[in-house]
Amino acid sequence: MKQQGNHKRAVRRTLTLAVASASVVGLASVAQAQQTLNIVSWGGAYSMSQDRAYHQPWTEKTGDEIVNIDRSANALAGLRAQSQAGNVTWDLVDMLPADAMIACAEGLIEPLDHDELLADAPDGTPPSEDFVDGALGECFVASIVYSNIVAFNSEMFPEDKQPSTIEDVFDLENYPGQRALMRRPINNLEWALIADGVDRDDVYDMLETEEGIQRAFDKLDTIKDNVIWWEEGAQPPQLLADKEVAFASAYNGRIFDAMVSEDQPFEIIWDAQVFELDGWVVPTGKLDKVRDYLYFATDTQRLADQAQYISYGPARLSSSEYVSTHAETGIEMEPHMPTYGPNFETAIQKDDEFWADYSDELSQRFDAWLAQ
Amino acid sequence: MSESPASPLTTADGVPLKVSLRRAVRRSKIKAFLLVSPLLLFLVVAFVMPIFDMLWRSVDNPEVSAGLTRTVEALEGWDRQSLPDEHVFSALAEDLQEGQEARNLGLLSSRLNYEQSGMRSAITRTARGLRTMEPPYKEALIDAHARWGEVDTWKLIEREASPLTLSYYLMALDRRLTPDGEIVRAPENQRIHVNLFWRTFWMSAVITGLTLVLGYPIAFLLSNLPLRHSNLLMILVLLPFWTSLLVRTTTWIAILQSQGVLNDVMVAVGVIADEARWQMIHNKTGTIVAMTHILLPFMILPLYSVMKTIPPSYMRAARSLGGRPFLCFRRVYFPLTIPGIAAGGILVFILSIGYYITPALVGGQSGRFITNYIAYHMQTSLNWGLAAAIASILLFVVIIFYLVFNRLIGVDKVKLG
Numbered sequence: 200m201k202q203q204g205n206h207k208r209a210v211r212r213t214l215t216l217a218v219a220s221a222s223v224v225g226l227a228s229v230a231q232a233q234q235t236l237n238i239v240s241w242g243g244a245y246s247m248s249q250d251r252a253y254h255q256p257w258t259e260k261t262g263d264e265i266v267n268i269d270r271s272a273n274a275l276a277g278l279r280a281q282s283q284a285g286n287v288t289w290d291l292v293d294m295l296p297a298d299a300m301i302a303c304a305e306g307l308i309e310p311l312d313h314d315e316l317l318a319d320a321p322d323g324t325p326p327s328e329d330f331v332d333g334a335l336g337e338c339f340v341a342s343i344v345y346s347n348i349v350a351f352n353s354e355m356f357p358e359d360k361q362p363s364t365i366e367d368v369f370d371l372e373n374y375p376g377q378r379a380l381m382r383r384p385i386n387n388l389e390w391a392l393i394a395d396g397v398d399r400d401d402v403y404d405m406l407e408t409e410e411g412i413q414r415a416f417d418k419l420d421t422i423k424d425n426v427i428w429w430e431e432g433a434q435p436p437q438l439l440a441d442k443e444v445a446f447a448s449a450y451n452g453r454i455f456d457a458m459v460s461e462d463q464p465f466e467i468i469w470d471a472q473v474f475e476l477d478g479w480v481v482p483t484g485k486l487d488k489v490r491d492y493l494y495f496a497t498d499t500q501r502l503a504d505q506a507q508y509i510s511y512g513p514a515r516l517s518s519s520e521y522v523s524t525h526a527e528t529g530i531e532m533e534p535h536m537p538t539y540g541p542n543f544e545t546a547i548q549k550d551d552e553f554w555a556d557y558s559d560e561l562s563q564r565f566d567a568w569l570a571q
Numbered sequence: 572m573s574e575s576p577a578s579p580l581t582t583a584d585g586v587p588l589k590v591s592l593r594r595a596v597r598r599s600k601i602k603a604f605l606l607v608s609p610l611l612l613f614l615v616v617a618f619v620m621p622i623f624d625m626l627w628r629s630v631d632n633p634e635v636s637a638g639l640t641r642t643v644e645a646l647e648g649w650d651r652q653s654l655p656d657e658h659v660f661s662a663l664a665e666d667l668q669e670g671q672e673a674r675n676l677g678l679l680s681s682r683l684n685y686e687q688s689g690m691r692s693a694i695t696r697t698a699r700g701l702r703t704m705e706p707p708y709k710e711a712l713i714d715a716h717a718r719w720g721e722v723d724t725w726k727l728i729e730r731e732a733s734p735l736t737l738s739y740y741l742m743a744l745d746r747r748l749t750p751d752g753e754i755v756r757a758p759e760n761q762r763i764h765v766n767l768f769w770r771t772f773w774m775s776a777v778i779t780g781l782t783l784v785l786g787y788p789i790a791f792l793l794s795n796l797p798l799r800h801s802n803l804l805m806i807l808v809l810l811p812f813w814t815s816l817l818v819r820t821t822t823w824i825a826i827l828q829s830q831g832v833l834n835d836v837m838v839a840v841g842v843i844a845d846e847a848r849w850q851m852i853h854n855k856t857g858t859i860v861a862m863t864h865i866l867l868p869f870m871i872l873p874l875y876s877v878m879k880t881i882p883p884s885y886m887r888a889a890r891s892l893g894g895r896p897f898l899c900f901r902r903v904y905f906p907l908t909i910p911g912i913a914a915g916g917i918l919v920f921i922l923s924i925g926y927y928i929t930p931a932l933v934g935g936q937s938g939r940f941i942t943n944y945i946a947y948h949m950q951t952s953l954n955w956g957l958a959a960a961i962a963s964i965l966l967f968v969v970i971i972f973y974l975v976f977n978r979l980i981g982v983d984k985v986k987l988g
Binding site for chain 1: 673674675676677678680681684685688689691692695760761762763766767828829830853931935936939944947949950951952953954
C-alpha cells in the first residue's frame with residue numbers, strides 16, 4: 200500500500216519535472232500551481248490519519264507537496280520563535296484551542312471568517328451552524344473531537360477483576376501496579392477530584408478554591424509513588440505494551456491505534472473522559488497560501504474520512520453519517536468514538552478558560568509537588 | 572672603532588630597522604588575524620551574541636510599558652493607597668481597546684499572569700467586553716472584573732512598568748516580590764527551582780566521583796599495558812564514546828526497566844521474585860547509571876594522557892627505597908596524576924550540569940535536572956524570561972567553578988588526550 204504510494208509519488212515527481220522543463224517552452228501556468236505546504240501536527244497515528252484523509256487526496260488533486268512536521272506539542276513556542284525571528288516557515292498548524300486562544304491574542308495567527316473560508320455541508324448548512332459547539336474560535340477551526348482517557352493492559356488484572364471507573368485508577372489495593380500519567384496538572388487534577396467523590400459538574404468550581412486544589416493534590420498523593428510521568432503522546436501505549444505500567448492516561452486515538460493495528464490487549468476506561476477539540480490555525484501571513492487547502496481539508500467528507508483511520512470524532516455534525524468502518528480492519532468505528540453514547544455518559548469538557556487562567560500557577564505547584 | 576651611536580641601524584633600502592621590524596610584525600599580525608577571523612566571527616555570532624541575548628532577556632521587561640502606555644503615564648503621582656482616579660481607568664480602557672484591535676494583548680496578559688494568576692483573564696475578559704462599555708470607566712471596569720477594584724493590581728502594573736525587572740531571577744530562586752516591593756520566599760507548595768539547582772549540583776558531583784572511581788583503574792591499565800593490548804582496550808573505551816548519546820540512553824532503558832534485561836535475568840536466576848522487580852530507571856538511579864556510563868570516556872582520556880607521561884621508574888625507585896605499594900602509590904604516583912583528575916573532574920562536572928536529554932529520558936521525576944526546566948519553560952510554559960534567568964544562574968555557577976578550579980589547579984595544567 201505504502202510502496203504503491205511511494206511509487207505513485209515517484210511517477211508524479213518525474214511528471215512534475217517533465218512539466219517543469221516543458222514550462223520553459225511555454226507551459227508556465229501548469230507548473231506554477233504546484234507548491235510545498237509545511238503542515239505542523241502531532242505525529243504518530245494522528246498524523247498518519249491526516250495524511251491518508253487530507254494530504255494524499257490533496258496532493259493527488261493539485262500536485263502540491265505536503266511536508267509533515269511533528270511539532271504540535273510545542274507549536275506555540277515554535278510560532279512565537281518564528282515570528283520573532285521574522286521568518287515563519289510553517290503554513291498550517293494543528294493546535295489545541297487553548298493554545299490557539301493565546302496565539303490569537305498575540306497576533307501570531309490569522310483571524311478566520313469561517314463562513315467565507317470553509318465549505319458548506321452537503322445539504323447547504325453554513326459552517327457556522329455545522330460545526331459542534333466551541334469548534335470555531337476567532338482564529339481556530341476544529342477538525343476533531345478527541346478525548347483524554349485512562350487505558351489499562353487487560354493482561355495485568357485477573358479476568359473477573361478488571362478496572363472500569365476512574366476511582367479504580369486511584370485504588371492501589373484492588374488494582375496494584377504502576378500508573379503512567381501525563382506530566383501536567385491538566386486532567387490529573389480533574390480525575391483526582393472525581394475519584395475523591397466530587398460531582399463532575401463541580402470539578403472546575405472546586406479547582407478555583409484552595410481547598411479544592413489541596414484535595415486534588417492529596418488524592419494524587421495516594422498514588423504518587425506508583426506513577427511514571429509521560430510527556431509525549433507515543434509513550435503511554437509503549438509503557439502499557441511493555442507492561443511497565445498497568446494504567447496509562449492517553450489520547451484515546453493512540454490507544455485505539457495500538458489496539459487495532461498492533462493487537463495490543465488494551466482497554467479504555469471511558470468513565471470521566473476529558474474531551475476537547477483539536478484543529479487548524481493559520482500563521483499570520485499564510486492565509487492566501489493555504490486557503491484552498493483549508494477549504495478542502497475541513498469539508499464534510501474529509502472529516503468523515505479521517506475517522507476511518509483513527510477513533511477521533513469529526514468536529515462537523517454533517518460528517519457523522521459518513522463515518523463507517525476502520526479502513527484496514529473493517530471494524531465498526533462508532534463504539535470507539537469518544538462521543539458514542541455509552542462512552543460519553545460521564546464525559547467532562549475540558550475548561551479552556553479555566554486552564555488559560557490557572558495553568559501557570561497550577562503547573563508550578565504541580566512541579567513543586569512532583570519534586571517534593 | 573664603533574659607528575656613532577646617533578645614526579640608527581637601517582635596512583639595505585635605507586628604512587630604519589625599527590620601523591621595518593614594526594611593519595613586518597604588523598603584517599604578520601594582520602595575517603594571523605585574518606586567518607582566525609572566520610572563527611572569531613562565528614564565535615561572536617553563534618556564541619557571544621546568544622549569551623548576551625539570554626542575559627538581556629532575563630531582565631528585559633517591555634510588555635507592560637509597551638502595552639499599557641497611557642495607563643502607566645496616568646498612574647504617575649498616584650498615592651498607592653486608594654484606587655486610582657477615573658482618568659487612570661479611562662486610560663486603561665483606551666489601552667486595552669487599542670491592544671485588542673492590534674491583537675497584542677497576549678504578551679502583556681502572560682507577563683502579568685506570571686506575577687499574579689488571574690491577570691490573564693482579567694485583561695482578556697475586560698478587553699472583550701469593552702466595546703459595549705460606557706464612561707465612567709471606573710465602575711464599568713470594576714464591574715467587568717473584580718481585579719480592577721484591588722489596589723494591589725495597580726501596584727503590580729506600576730511596578731512592572733519599569734523597563735528592567737528582577738522578578739525572573741527571583742522566580743528562579745523561589746522568591747517573589749510582595750505588592751509593596753519586599754522580597755519574600757514563595758509559598759512552600761510552589762518552591763521548586765532551588766531544590767533542583769542543589770540536586771543538579773549534587774548529582775553531578777556524585778557522577779563525577781563515580782566516573783573517577785571507575786575510570787582511574789582503567790586509565791592506569793591503559794597506560795601500563797603493552798601497546799597491543801592497550802589499543803584494544805582503548806577501542807572499547809572509544810566505541811561507546813562515538814555511539815550516539817540517544818542510542819546509549821535508550822539502551823539503558825531497555826536494560827534497566829522493570830521488564831528489562833537485568834530484571835528478567837534476576838527473576839530467571841531466582842534472585843528476586845517476579846512481583847518484586849526492582850525499579851532502577853525513571854528515577855535518580857537511572858540518571859546516575861546512564862550518565863556515569865556516558866561521561867566515563869571524558870574522565871578516562873585526560874587521566875590516561877597524564878598517566879602516560881609518568882615514567883614507570885618513579886614507582887620502581889619508590890619501591891626500592893622500601894615503600895610499601897600503597898604508600899608508594901599515595902606519595903608518588905597519585906600526586907602526579909592530580910592534573911589528570913582535575914581535568915577529568917571539571918570536564919565531567921561541567922558537562923553533567925548541562926545534561927538534558929539523558930535526565931529527561933531516564934530520570935523520571937526524581938532524576939530531573941534544572942536543565943529540564945529550562946527546556947520546559949522554553950517550550951511548554953513559554954516563560955522565556957524565567958528560562959533565561961535559570962540559564963544565566965547556571966552560567967554564573969559554571970564560571971565560578973572554573974575560576975576556583977583555575978585558582979587551585981591552574982588551567983594550563985589540563986591536558987586532554
